[in-house]
Amino acid sequence: MIDETKVTRNYQITIPASIRKRLGLRVGDTLIVRLEGERIILEPKRRSITEIRIRLGKKIDWRYVEETIREEIEKE
Template identity: 55%
Template sequence: MKKVRVTRKYQVTIPKEVRELVGVRVGDELKVTVEGNRIVLESLKPVVGNPVDYLSSLSPKPSDLDAVKLVEESWHED
């Protein structure tokens, strides 16, 4: 449990450990709800586990792209 203090403007700072655990960054939007006497903050970003699995799921069919080759070719472009 982490304790935070409410400022005069009713602001709180999310502790670094919590921000890093959830992946909250400056500019992110959070959903605020009330559950009994609890204030609940939820990230609106999709939860991404393995980035490769996530990116692979964006295309309905497998791709034969060679990402390494594309990057190497881009180095030689003028």
């Protein structure tokens, strides 16, 4: 996915809506910024399971989520 954004006079950028939606970014989320050669890489800071549980509340069957994670780890 490729999109454009401008740097403001305060050196801020706006992350395009299509990218925010795809990554599930929300106001207040933290991004990690790193430099690779001449490229600026932005990536969401990974959340802990506890933070995710608090954010989503009771909308999720956590036993299923934890079981799925264990299965994926065992595949590696």
